[in-house]
Amino acid sequence: MGEKAKSLALVGAGALLGSVSTIFLLKLLSRKMAIQRAVELNCKDLPVTNTKCHEVGEGRKYGMAGVDLLSDEIVSEQLTRNIQFFGIESQKKVTGSYVVVIGLGGVGSHAASMLLRSGVGRLLLVDFDQVSLSSLNRHAVATRSDVGIPKAQCLKEHFMSIFPECHIEAKVLLYDASSEDEVLSGQPDFVLDCIDNIDTKVALLAACVRRGLKVLSATGAGARADPTRIRVADLRESTNDPLSRAVRHRLRRDYGIEGGIPVVFSLEKPKAKLLPFKGPSGEEENPSDYQIVPGFRVRIIPVLGTIPAIFGQVMASYVVSQLAELQVRTEPVVNLDLDHYQILHQRLVEHEESIYGTAMQVQVDVDEVMYIAKELWHGRSAKEASAKDVGRGMWRSVNELMLVRWNKEKPASVSNLVLLKFKEANEHESRTLDDIKEKEPEFFDRVTAILKRAELEFAELQ
Template sequence: MGERAKEWLLAAGAGAAVGALSAAAVIDLLSRSKRRERYARDLLESNGMTTGNTRSSKHLGSLGSSALLSDEVVSEQLTRNIQFFGMDSQKKVTESYVVVIGLGGVGSHAASMLLRSGVGRLLLVDFDQVSLSSLNRHAVATRDDVGTSKALCLKKHFSMIYPECQIDAKVQLYDASSEEEILSGQPDFVLDCIDNIDTKVSLLAACVRRGLKVLSAMGAGARADPSRIRVADLRESSNDPLSRSVRYRLKKEHGIEGGIPVVFSLEKPKAKLLPFQASKEEETPSDYQIVPGFRVRIIPVLGTIPAIFGQVMASYVVTQLAGLDFQTEPVVNLDLDHYRILHQRLIEHEELMYGTAEQVLVDAEEVMYIVKELWRGRSARDQSQDTGRKMWRSVNELMLVRWDKSKAAGISNLILVKFSEADAHESTTLDRIKEQEPEFYSMVSRVLKRAEMEFAL
């Protein structure tokens, strides 16, 4: 046989071998693809997605984190997390159970990243529906989801992202009557993404009482600077009206002064609640409430900030679940010593006037709010003067006293006055002030009413 013929035969044999290998590879690829499709379909069905059932059935993922993470699809999907945490820590995440309450801009992003990080079981709770205006900040909702429950919307999308997760969705309002149903089952973490202060305070108090780990989101609306978002204890949060109100209510109603981590922004809100606008003259805000007591006025929201809040919450929780040890950056408030002095001055004045300081219902953080936000560092009787940089020179000559001596020294009953004005105020009555100085009386009443509204008193 000639050399040329041998070359042809060798080439033909090699081609046949390569063809056989290629065919085998294609067949294997198609087989694996079909197996994955069947696997995903079975999981979707077990998640109730084909029946519309909102309760999770038995999942393949419930076989255990070791078996689940050994699956080629799951291990590849979570490979970056496994590389970051290590297999043992990722198993802790995969075995965990997290409850997310409030599924708007913050909660949807937090829940989404918990899911993508491999959390094994999620309970998603929200009574509200997806609206068109939700789409500027919601993690997964589309126009097709408008009008559907936020909880069921997330469950639908989540079951296509990571079908191994056991997902329960409750179209429900959290309150005292639903506490046991929502918080039972020993969740490893609870995420509070609620924007209603009454419900938020109730949830946080319940978590503390039950000994559950909870992370709470404070105000994300009307802010634009992502570099000022922090995680800290509730006692350290500042420049946030919602934080102040929650802190005050928890202390006053439940005796809780701290120990709750929160995500908040050091940035002052750049806008306030928009005024209510009815489509008909006879309509009132209550006509638009989905649930009685929930606000219908809205606050302007830059969609990126709630999303970052949610991402921060998910990162904090996942690292906690995995056992990754890190320390959050401390919040430094260089002015706080000044307010502690004013707080101590108030305590001493109360003891002198009333024989006890038991009726002092504010702490140094709340004194800061009263002095800076309500009275702008000036005496209530000197509100026209612009002290500017000389604020602390003025504050060093000021003190807090009760406006109404029959009420406790709380946020909505304290005015800032000069030392020389304090004695005169203590020796008069509100009726006399109202009669002799009606403009001053009205001005102080308006300011204190603002505090009452901001703290939902």
């Protein structure tokens, strides 16, 4: 009887599941037919060069702009995993957001694709270029049948079959001062800079800063192979990347912008150099003779397609988390080795013996010093709110840093140690916390918040 009951239960469950699936598929089919009909009506009388509508720019638009997308049963099911991850209210912020992606090559196409799949409700896709055969080793969705059509148009067509409820605009244009208002108006919640031309990139970033828009910039993804070295940090902290170095210089020189712009970059030194350009004859020629737009590269940088794709995925993950207001702390860019942390630990012990006559109150080992120096203070003095030294400069700066107690009445623990320069440490030892709170309230509040975080994080581990 027991086996028979189990069999009946399985049959019943299967029938129920089949019924639910059938109902869901019928709804999905009905939705698909309705969307297809809308597209056909919108595309009427427009020139078509493929099987889909090639409307671009300010023409007719699709999607469900201004509508709570998650109230739709199909959309909410498609975004189930996101809803489970973020929670319904945070996912609503994502689906209610507007994101602009400029540059739709290997990096931008993957970033835009995952923004769409994550439920961003409105996308503006901008690129002047066309899909080429050489694009196919790194582009997110392009196929051979897409070769020769604009990248913006290509993405829009594919995206409409993935998430047709998204409000998608595609603009085939080169971003510059004349198109700034057309591209950046409408108060986008985020702008993704996936451009590889310095002039255009610098102009876009400066415009976003001037307009107060959140922007995330991609630096050089070509000629690299190690995905474990990709980071997100302030532009001031990006190293080993000629593109970000040039962008930093130009922003500082032309616009007085020192930093404050998050970038995706690789700590890896480029594995290859620009290749000599060979024309149709096979002889080396001047690449600029073949440029469609001055200043843009002409297929002479080696690219492992996986790295631009990962750059784009990192950008999308960062932006979606920001839109959902999920607090994610990116790994600090601190290029130190074990010897540096051992030196900091030894200095702490010697300082404690000098000031207090014993090192018995030192409650941290080298591993915890690594956490304090890297995760809490990012390898720089607690007095520095942002990075000044990167790469080798950071290595040199460690030679004048040491750990000291924040509150002299408490032991030298993870939640009571600050990283300071020698002179700053001497000054700190002569002051009280009340004095610091009164004369440097911002510094006091920032340090207190960081040490409180350390206390909470280590409490969770115990």
